[in-house]
Amino acid sequence: MRPHLTSDRTGTLALSFGLLALLVALAWWTIIYSQVIGGDYMSVPAALPCLANVTDTCSLAQALCKGSHFLGIRRYSPELLWAAAGLLAVGALLRLKRD
Secondary structure: OOOOOOHHHHHHHHHHHHHHHHHHHHHHHHHHHHHHHHOOOOOHHHHHHHHOOOOHHHHHHHHHOOOOOOOOOOOOOOHHHHHHHHHHHHHHHHHHOOO
């Protein structure tokens, strides 16, 4: 018989996956934009909005990324950050809800 998933346990899982997704999104953004920031093409404050948005400036900055790092990734996708935020929000709401 499968154990019953309570909203508290489901909330904990959602928070855990949300936190993991957030960390991956931040690492992914850092890998891509560290080359652009390190090359003085863009400052950190100018690159921060690219965490959550795809603008023309962000697209241009990503085009400057040559993928010369160990993973060879050239593009960052902010959808992972938004998915992480959604999981964290759902997890927090479920943890606050008591059966």
